[in-house]
Amino acid sequence: MAVAESIRDRASTPLSSEAAADFLFMEARLLDERRFEEWRELFTDDGYYWVPARPDQPNPLDEVSIFYDDKDLMETRIKRLRHPRVHAQIPHTRTAHLVTNVLLEPDVPPEAEALVSSKLLVATYRQDQQDVYAGDCRHALRREGGLWRIVWKKVVLINCDAMLKSLFIPF
Amino acid sequence: MTGIRELVKPDRVHRSVYLDESIFEMEMERIYGRAWIYVGHASQVPEPGDFLTTRIGRQPVVLSRHEDGEIYVLFNRCGHRGAVVCNEAHGNARHFRCCYHGWTFHLNGLIKAVPLQAGYSRDVDFDDPSLGMVRVPRTDTHRGFVFASLAPDGPTLAEYLGPMTRKIDDICDRSPAGEVEVTGGVHRYEFPGNWKAQMENLNDLYHVPHSHESTTSGGRQFRRTGTATGSRLTRKDGSPISFWDRTGVWAFDGGHSYCGRMPDAGPVSREEHPDYVAALEARLGPERAAEVLDADWHNAIIYPNLGLQSMAQHIRVIRPISVDRTEVLVYPMKLRDAPDVLNRTVIRYLNVTHAAASLIQTDDLEAFGRLQRGLPADGSEWVFLGRGLGAEQPLEDDFGYRSEGTHELPLRNQYREWLSYMGEGAN
Ligand code: FES
Ligand SMILES: [Fe+2]
Numbered sequence A: 001m002a003v004a005e006s007i008r009d010r011a012s013t014p015l016s017s018e019a020a021a022d023f024l025f026m027e028a029r030l031l032d033e034r035r036f037e038e039w040r041e042l043f044t045d046d047g048y049y050w051v052p053a054r055p056d057q058p059n060p061l062d063e064v065s066i067f068y069d070d071k072d073l074m075e076t077r078i079k080r081l082r083h084p085r086v087h088a089q090i091p092h093t094r095t096a097h098l099v100t101n102v103l104l105e106p107d108v109p110p111e112a113e114a115l116v117s118s119k120l121l122v123a124t125y126r127q128d129q130q131d132v133y134a135g136d137c138r139h140a141l142r143r144e145g146g147l148w149r150i151v152w153k154k155v156v157l158i159n160c161d162a163m164l165k166s167l168f169i170p171f
Numbered sequence B: 001m002t003g004i005r006e007l008v009k010p011d012r013v014h015r016s017v018y019l020d021e022s023i024f025e026m027e028m029e030r031i032y033g034r035a036w037i038y039v040g041h042a043s044q045v046p047e048p049g050d051f052l053t054t055r056i057g058r059q060p061v062v063l064s065r066h067e068d069g070e071i072y073v074l075f076n077r078c079g080h081r082g083a084v085v086c087n088e089a090h091g092n093a094r095h096f097r098c099c100y101h102g103w104t105f106h107l108n109g110l111i112k113a114v115p116l117q118a119g120y121s122r123d124v125d126f127d128d129p130s131l132g133m134v135r136v137p138r139t140d141t142h143r144g145f146v147f148a149s150l151a152p153d154g155p156t157l158a159e160y161l162g163p164m165t166r167k168i169d170d171i172c173d174r175s176p177a178g179e180v181e182v183t184g185g186v187h188r189y190e191f192p193g194n195w196k197a198q199m200e201n202l203n204d205l206y207h208v209p210h211s212h213e214s215t216t217s218g219g220r221q222f223r224r225t226g227t228a229t230g231s232r233l234t235r236k237d238g239s240p241i242s243f244w245d246r247t248g249v250w251a252f253d254g255g256h257s258y259c260g261r262m263p264d265a266g267p268v269s270r271e272e273h274p275d276y277v278a279a280l281e282a283r284l285g286p287e288r289a290a291e292v293l294d295a296d297w298h299n300a301i302i303y304p305n306l307g308l309q310s311m312a313q314h315i316r317v318i319r320p321i322s323v324d325r326t327e328v329l330v331y332p333m334k335l336r337d338a339p340d341v342l343n344r345t346v347i348r349y350l351n352v353t354h355a356a357a358s359l360i361q362t363d364d365l366e367a368f369g370r371l372q373r374g375l376p377a378d379g380s381e382w383v384f385l386g387r388g389l390g391a392e393q394p395l396e397d398d399f400g401y402r403s404e405g406t407h408e409l410p411l412r413n414q415y416r417e418w419l420s421y422m423g424e425g426a427n
Helices: A002-006 A017-034 A036-041 A072-084 B019-030 B155-173 B195-201 B241-247 B273-283 B286-293 B340-354 B361-374 B409-422
Strands: A042-054 A065-070 A094-105 A112-126 A129-144 A147-157 B013-015 B037-041 B050-056 B061-067 B071-075 B090-092 B111-113 B138-142 B146-148 B186-193 B220-222 B231-238 B249-251 B257-260 B297-302 B308-311 B314-322 B325-332 B383-384 B401-403
Touching: A017 A036, A017 A094, A017 A112, A017 A129, A017 A147, A017 B061, A036 A072, A042 A072, A065 B340, A072 B231, B019 B314, B037 B050, B037 B061, B037 B071, B037 B314, B050 B314, B071 B111, B071 B138, B071 B146, B071 B249, B146 B155, B155 B286, B155 B308, B186 B340, B195 B314, B195 B325, B195 B361, B241 B257, B249 B383, B249 B409, B257 B409, B273 B286, B314 B340, B325 B340, B401 B409
Parallel strands: A042 A147
Antiparallel strands: A042 A065, A094 A112, A112 A129, A129 A147, B013 B383, B037 B146, B050 B061, B050 B090, B061 B071, B138 B146, B186 B325, B220 B231, B249 B257, B249 B401, B257 B297, B297 B308, B308 B314, B314 B325
C-alpha cells in the first residue's frame, strides 16, 4: 500500500486538482508495473470498474460491457493473470498508461466526495503487436481511513463499440 | 491447388482450408453465397424505419423495417453507381439517401426519388427494383430470427434448420411472452484466424479443461448466481475431465450440431421465481416448461455463421473478414416479460465469458491465432480431426448422430457440409 499511503497526507478536505492528478498517476503506475493486487486495493469494498461497450451506455446492468468488475471479479481476473498457464498472456501484455487533462468535476455523485475527469492513452504491446487505446476517464473518489479510494472508475474508450482485439490489463 | 475433394478426408483436412486465400474466396461464394445466413433479429428493428447494417459473407447488407411493418434484407448498395448507402451500424430513417448523387430509397429498397430525373431518357424505369437497393434473393424468419440466402433456389429455411429449430424455440419459450429481445448490446471482437476455427470450437469440449485452465483450474467452472447487483461468480467443484465425455455431442445434416449442458447449468428455480415459472407452465404446460428451463444443450451451431447458447443465453454471429481474420459478435437474448434479474444475470455473465476483456473467450482466441501461425509449418500438411471417428451412434428419433462429448464429430460434420458446398462442380 506504499502508493496509497504516500498520498495519505493529501486525504484532506478538499481534494486539490494536484492531489487528484497524483492519485491518478500513481494508479496508472500500479497497472503498468503489474501491481494488480495493490491496484484492486485502491477501490472501496463496494467499488467497481466499468468500461462500457458503447459511448452513451446508460448503465452496466441492462447492456453488456467490456469490463464491469466489482472487487470479487477483480480478484478472479487478477488471479487469472497470475496463473502459470494463462496461455493468452504468455508472454504477457506490456502497457504504458498516460493520464492527462485531469480536472475536478463540480457534479459529485452522492456516493463520492470527489469526481475527477481525465483523458487516458494506453499503449499495449504483445508479441510484435502494438496497439493504442484512448478514452475519457471518470474517477469517483471517497475518503476511507485517511486514504482516497475509488468508488467507481469509468473509462469510455473512443472505440468502445469497435471490433476489439482481446484485452487483458485494465485501462 | 489440389482438387477440393482431396482436401477433406474422413479423419483430417488439408491445412489449406485455413490458409489459402483462394479457398476463402470460394467459401464466400459457395457457402456464404448459398446457405441461409443469420442476419439479425426482428427486435433490433422494432419500428418502421428502423434499420441495421451487417454483412452476408463479405457483402454489405441492410436489415430494415419498411413502413408496411415488413422486414427486408437489402444489398447495401446504391442502384445508381454502387456506393454504400447506409453508413451507420443502426438507426431509424424515413428513407435511405445515398451520399453521392442523392438518390433516395424506400426502406423496401425501391427508388423514392432521383434528383433531376428529367435528365434521364423516358425509357428508364425508376420503378425497376434493380435500380434501387436490391433485395437479397431470399429472406425468411423464425421467431424473429432473420435469415437470408443469396441463392434464389435451395432448401426452405425450415428445411435448412431442421432439428435446430427446436434450439431457437427452447430459448424463445423461456420468455413468458414466447419472445426474445436482442436489446442488451453486443460484445464485438476479432481474432487473427480463420472463421472455421470459431465454428469448430463451439462444440469442442476436448479443449475446455486445457484452454481455460487459468480460469477453471482444479476442475472448477464459473457458476452464475441470480444477483442483479453483484457480479458474484462463485465457483463450484466437480467436473473432472471425464465429465466432458458424458456431456455428449449431437450432429445433423447441414453442418449443424450441439453439445450437452454444462456442469454448472441449472434451471431457474421455482422457489426464487414462482411467478415466472408459473407463467411458463401456463403457456407451455409443465413438461415443456421444465424442458426449456433445464435445456439439455449448451452451444448449438447453425452452420455456417450462427451459434446459440442456452446457459448464458446469447446469439453468436461469425463474420469472416479474410482467410486469417474474423469478426465475432455476441448478443445477449433478453427474455421478454421475464424478471429483470434473470436478464441482468445473463448480461453480467456474458461480460465475464465473452467480452473482449473476458476471462474465457480470450483463451479461445489465443488458440485460434496460434492455429493460424502454426499451420504454415511443414512437417504435416494435415489437420487431424480423428477423435471418436467411428464411435458415433445414429439417433433413433432424429436424423443425426451422437458421440462422446470430447469427440470431434461436430468438426467432421462441418467438413462434410463444407465439402458438399465447395465440391459442387469441382474436381
Ligand atoms: S452512387 Fe448513389 S446516388 Fe450516385
Ligand atoms: Fe473455449
